[in-house]
Amino acid sequence: xxxxxxxxxxxxxxxxxxxxxxxxxxxxxxxxxxxxxxxxxxxxxxxxxxxxxxxxxxxxxxxxxxxxxxxxxxxxxxxxxxxxxxxxxxxxxxxxxxxxxxxxxxxxxxxxxxxxxxxxxxxxxxxxxxxxxxxxxxxxxxxxxxxxxxxxxxxxxxxxxxxxxxxxxxxxxxxxxxxxxxxxxxxxxxxxxxxxxxxxxxxxxxxxxxxxxxxxxxxxxxxx
Amino acid sequence: xxxxxxxxxxxxxxxxxxxxxxxxxxxxxxxxxxxxxxxxxxxxxxxxxxxxxxxxxxxxxxxxxxxxxxxxxxxxxxxxxxxxxxxxxxxxxxxxxxxxxxxxxxxxxxxxxxxxxxxxxxxxxxxxxxxxxxxxxxxxxxxxxxxxxxxxxxxxxxxxxxxxxxxxxxxxxxxxxxxxxxxxxxxxxxxxxxxxxxxxxxxxxxxxxxxxxxxxxxxxxxxx
Amino acid sequence: xxxxxxxxxxxxxxxxxxxxxxxxxxxxxxxxxxxxxxxxxxxxxxxxxxxxxxxxxxxxxxxxxxxxxxxxxxxxxxxxxxxxxxxxxxxxxxxxxxxxxxxxxxxxxxxxxxxxxxxxxxxxxxxxxxxxxxxxxxxxxxxxxxxxxxxxxxxxxxxxxxxxxxxxxxxxxxxxxxxxxxxxxxxxxxxxxxxxxxxxxxxxxxxxxxxxxxxxxxxxxxxx
Amino acid sequence: xxxxxxxxxxxxxxxxxxxxxxxxxxxxxxxxxxxxxxxxxxxxxxxxxxxxxxxxxxxxxxxxxxxxxxxxxxxxxxxxxxxxxxxxxxxxxxxxxxxxxxxxxxxxxxxxxxxxxxxxxxxxxxxxxxxxxxxxxxxxxxxxxxxxxxxxxxxxxxxxxxxxxxxxxxxxxxxxxxxxxxxxxxxxxxxxxxxxxxxxxxxxxxxxxxxxxxxxxxxxxxxx
DNA sequence: CATGAATGAGCTTTCATTCAT
DNA sequence: GATGAATGAAAGCTCATTCAT
Numbered sequence: 001x002x003x004x005x006x007x008x009x010x011x012x013x014x015x016x017x018x019x020x021x022x023x024x025x026x027x028x029x030x031x032x033x034x035x036x037x038x039x040x041x042x043x044x045x046x047x048x049x050x051x052x053x054x055x056x057x058x059x060x061x062x063x064x065x066x067x068x069x070x071x072x073x074x075x076x077x078x079x080x081x082x083x084x085x086x087x088x089x090x091x092x093x094x095x096x097x098x099x100x101x102x103x104x105x106x107x108x109x110x111x112x113x114x115x116x117x118x119x120x121x122x123x124x125x126x127x128x129x130x131x132x133x134x135x136x137x138x139x140x141x142x143x144x145x146x147x148x149x150x151x152x153x154x155x156x157x158x159x160x161x162x163x164x165x166x167x168x169x170x171x172x173x174x175x176x177x178x179x180x181x182x183x184x185x186x187x188x189x190x191x192x193x194x195x196x197x198x199x200x201x202x203x204x205x206x207x208x209x210x211x212x213x214x215x216x217x218x219x220x221x222x223x224x
Numbered sequence: 225x226x227x228x229x230x231x232x233x234x235x236x237x238x239x240x241x242x243x244x245x246x247x248x249x250x251x252x253x254x255x256x257x258x259x260x261x262x263x264x265x266x267x268x269x270x271x272x273x274x275x276x277x278x279x280x281x282x283x284x285x286x287x288x289x290x291x292x293x294x295x296x297x298x299x300x301x302x303x304x305x306x307x308x309x310x311x312x313x314x315x316x317x318x319x320x321x322x323x324x325x326x327x328x329x330x331x332x333x334x335x336x337x338x339x340x341x342x343x344x345x346x347x348x349x350x351x352x353x354x355x356x357x358x359x360x361x362x363x364x365x366x367x368x369x370x371x372x373x374x375x376x377x378x379x380x381x382x383x384x385x386x387x388x389x390x391x392x393x394x395x396x397x398x399x400x401x402x403x404x405x406x407x408x409x410x411x412x413x414x415x416x417x418x419x420x421x422x423x424x425x426x427x428x429x430x431x432x433x434x435x436x437x438x439x440x441x442x443x444x445x446x447x448x
Numbered sequence: 449x450x451x452x453x454x455x456x457x458x459x460x461x462x463x464x465x466x467x468x469x470x471x472x473x474x475x476x477x478x479x480x481x482x483x484x485x486x487x488x489x490x491x492x493x494x495x496x497x498x499x500x501x502x503x504x505x506x507x508x509x510x511x512x513x514x515x516x517x518x519x520x521x522x523x524x525x526x527x528x529x530x531x532x533x534x535x536x537x538x539x540x541x542x543x544x545x546x547x548x549x550x551x552x553x554x555x556x557x558x559x560x561x562x563x564x565x566x567x568x569x570x571x572x573x574x575x576x577x578x579x580x581x582x583x584x585x586x587x588x589x590x591x592x593x594x595x596x597x598x599x600x601x602x603x604x605x606x607x608x609x610x611x612x613x614x615x616x617x618x619x620x621x622x623x624x625x626x627x628x629x630x631x632x633x634x635x636x637x638x639x640x641x642x643x644x645x646x647x648x649x650x651x652x653x654x655x656x657x658x659x660x661x662x663x664x665x666x667x668x669x670x671x672x
Numbered sequence: 673x674x675x676x677x678x679x680x681x682x683x684x685x686x687x688x689x690x691x692x693x694x695x696x697x698x699x700x701x702x703x704x705x706x707x708x709x710x711x712x713x714x715x716x717x718x719x720x721x722x723x724x725x726x727x728x729x730x731x732x733x734x735x736x737x738x739x740x741x742x743x744x745x746x747x748x749x750x751x752x753x754x755x756x757x758x759x760x761x762x763x764x765x766x767x768x769x770x771x772x773x774x775x776x777x778x779x780x781x782x783x784x785x786x787x788x789x790x791x792x793x794x795x796x797x798x799x800x801x802x803x804x805x806x807x808x809x810x811x812x813x814x815x816x817x818x819x820x821x822x823x824x825x826x827x828x829x830x831x832x833x834x835x836x837x838x839x840x841x842x843x844x845x846x847x848x849x850x851x852x853x854x855x856x857x858x859x860x861x862x863x864x865x866x867x868x869x870x871x872x873x874x875x876x877x878x879x880x881x882x883x884x885x886x887x888x889x890x891x892x893x894x895x896x
Numbered sequence: 897c898a899t900g901a902a903t904g905a906g907c908t909t910t911c912a913t914t915c916a917t
Numbered sequence: 918g919a920t921g922a923a924t925g926a927a928a929g930c931t932c933a934t935t936c937a938t
Contacts, residue, residue, distance in 0.1 A: 038263030052920045125407025177397035185339025208436040486711030501900045573855025625845035631797025660880040724924045
């Protein structure tokens with residue numbers, strides 16, 4: 001459609017640089033998550049953020065820079081959400097269950113996060129690779145996981161020691177895939193992916209993970 | 225760079241419609257997988273397929289139609305690969321291990337498949353939804369999985385009965401995520417995702433899945 | 449849409465060059481009349497004529513040549529139609545009435561003729577100018593008109609002598625315009641241009657023209 | 673050729689949206705009139721208006737919209753010209769003569785108007801049909817015509833009452849056709865259509881129309 | 897004689913980006 | 918600090934035309 005000039009509806013907003021930047025970022029997050037990098041339109045970001053396009057270029061530089069900022073913002077938001085997660089007061093068993101539930105809900109409620117991860121991976125990680133402070137961002141979560149695994153080992157709840165990163169990747173895998181691939185799964189397997197189905201998957205995944213942590217490596221695989 | 229002749233790159237190829245179409249499809253698969261839908265360039269497809277652009281439009285209609293054809297082609301290729309999988313001669317335990325290994329290797333060796341799935345899901349499945357014959361395409365694989373689970377139940381190897389679709393989705397989840405998200409995982413968790421790491425993940429996933437199939441639902445979660 | 453290759457529905461027609469050419473010409477006439485020169489599509493002509501495109505180029509050369517042939521064909525058809533007009537057996541008064549009626553009906557029934565004239569004029573007459581035999585084509589009609597006017601003068605029916613070309617242009621003007629401009633007249637003046645309306649116009653035009661032929665130039669304009 | 677500077681033809685014009693739009697419209701009017709809808713080139717419009725192509729799309733939307741705007745503009749310009757016509761102070765007889773002369777001159781001096789009408793009619797009036805305010809635009813002229821006819825009737829100059837629309841269509845027909853069809857008339861009839869010829873046609877048409885308005889319907893067609 | 901296959905050139909349209917106020 | 922106006926470069930798509938069989 002284009003701009004169809006001579007309409008000009010935007011009201012002259014208060015001059016608050018920080019707020020402007022925040023609005024742009026939010027709009028960008030949404031735009032990139034919805035349309036991918038190449039599909040995202042600077043025009044739409046400007047419109048949704050209720051700013052003029054030059055503002056975006058002033059604040060960020062170019063489209064790639066906006067994207068990078070949005071990606072970082074995504075991780076920041078994630079970290080904030082993860083702060084609400086506290087596994088320390090739960091038993092190791094419950095902590096694992098809570099971790100799975102939390103992760104699943106997190107992806108479910110913030111689909112833009114899945115989208116941004118997907119996009120960044122499709123781009124070969126070229127952007128996140130340059131953001132050297134990323135590891136720190138997620139270290140808090142990883143610390144909690146490490147803690148749970150250690151406590152479980154000490155308490156005898158878990159026999160098996162696992163690298164917390166590898167363990168968390170298992171958790172994430174099980175939660176991420178059914179959500180990121182909802183549409184193809186539905187079309188190809190006819191699976192009715194809804195909240196109930198996801199909840200069941202959540203429970204099963206917890207049990208499966210717990211079972212793995214508990215198994216005695218020395219023991220032979222038993223029959224039923 | 226790699227061309228023999230310095231100029232005049234298009235050799236007067238034989239006029240073979242079927243072959244031309246095949247070349248376009250192959251190039252399209254690659255282009256869409258590499259750049260996503262919006263990022264894909266019809267120009268590049270033409271160049272890589274060594275045809276002129278009008279051919280593409282003559283054969284397929286428009287960019288969306290080329291994409292749809294490429295997506296379908298991806299599933300066709302997958303089905304062909306899956307024909308090589310035979311779980312029937314293996315014990316239920318080994319069959320599960322083989323399924324996981326096969327799935328992992330499949331994703332690993334055909335990254336374009338992961339990419340196309342990802343892209344299609346980002347597009348809300350709008351294309352695959354219209355391809356009504358998709359379920360049939362994957363039913364062969366699903367049949368094999370169902371068979372393994374049944375045999376395991378009958379033989380007493382597995383206590384637990386699971387929907388074959390749900391089970392396969394677990395398998396796929398565990399194999400898909402580490403590959404699809406290689407780049408972000410590497411950047412954020414510092415995980416060195418290489419073949420060895422994936423092989424270990426593969427083994428662990430097999431054991432975890434087997435453990436879940438074997439567990440006695442009535443038994444209480446035991447300590448170590 | 450394009451050709452969407454691999455469909456190929458045309459049945460292999462008998463090899464009759466003259467007939468093929470005729471079919472192309474007919475299709476071209478229709479296509480140019482409907483879409484104008486720039487809007488006409490060689491593809492559509494081929495499809496409607498049920499021939500392959502190269503045939504068209506073989507027979508005519510290029511799009512302009514097809515257009516030229518169609519334009520000539522239009523005049524040829526017109527001349528054929530005009531052969532059916534015979535004013536000689538009518539009284540001068542009736543002959544004029546018949547001429548008007550005939551002209552009006554002619555335009556009404558062969559809208560493609562009006563269209564082709566319109567198109568050619570919009571193109572500055574660049575094509576018809578090169579067709580040196582055109583004057584001859586219409587001389588038959590003009591001869592009839594000249595005849596009527598002379599007979600009227602001799603018989604005393606008409607006082608006024610007029611150049612037959614100028615007279616015929618008056619006739620043509622009155623018949624052409626309401627038909628060629630039907631759409632804008634309807635939209636702008638709200639005139640309901642249908643057969644009845646055209647018939648009335650036809651009668652009025654006849655009377656008006658007759659009145660003009662009859663008027664005594666020397667006489668003063670009289671009141672009522 | 674006409675440019676002052678040998679290169680760099682686009683001077684950094686003042687940024688005046690209204691003026692830009694006007695320039696585009698003017699160029700579009702000319703381009704469509706000269707080449708028809710399908711033959712018109714957005715590129716050429718941009719060049720003639722001395723703007724970049726995106727401006728055109730920003731201001732109007734697409735080619736069709738530009739065309740619609742040009743068509744409307746044509747009628748607006750016409751109305752403005754018609755404002756200069758004042759028949760009220762003339763005798764009914766002279767008013768008719770003036771109307772014919774005015775109409776003829778109008779077409780003669782603004783050939784783009786004839787062209788646009790022609791184009792719109794070839795397109796089936798699809799555009800003007802949607803412009804619901806068109807009737808109002810021409811009502812001023814029609815009012816004047818109605819007035820003249822009434823005054824003529826009252827004064828006894830005209831015996832005959834005619835629908836002003838129908839009458840005006842006669843006038844328009846007689847003026848429009850020789851101009852719109854100049855090229856074919858010249859080629860086919862060998863008529864040397866120049867200003868003199870048109871002027872004579874103008875006078876004759878006036879007399880013919882007046883004769884028709886004056887004729888006594890009850891009287892029998894008289895001989896000379 | 898006839899045509900399916902193919903293409904160069906050009907069309908409309910879009911988009912990230914900058915200029916001028 | 919902020920924005921309406923503007924554009925170069927390219928994208929998707931079309932079309933008259935030719936090639937090879």
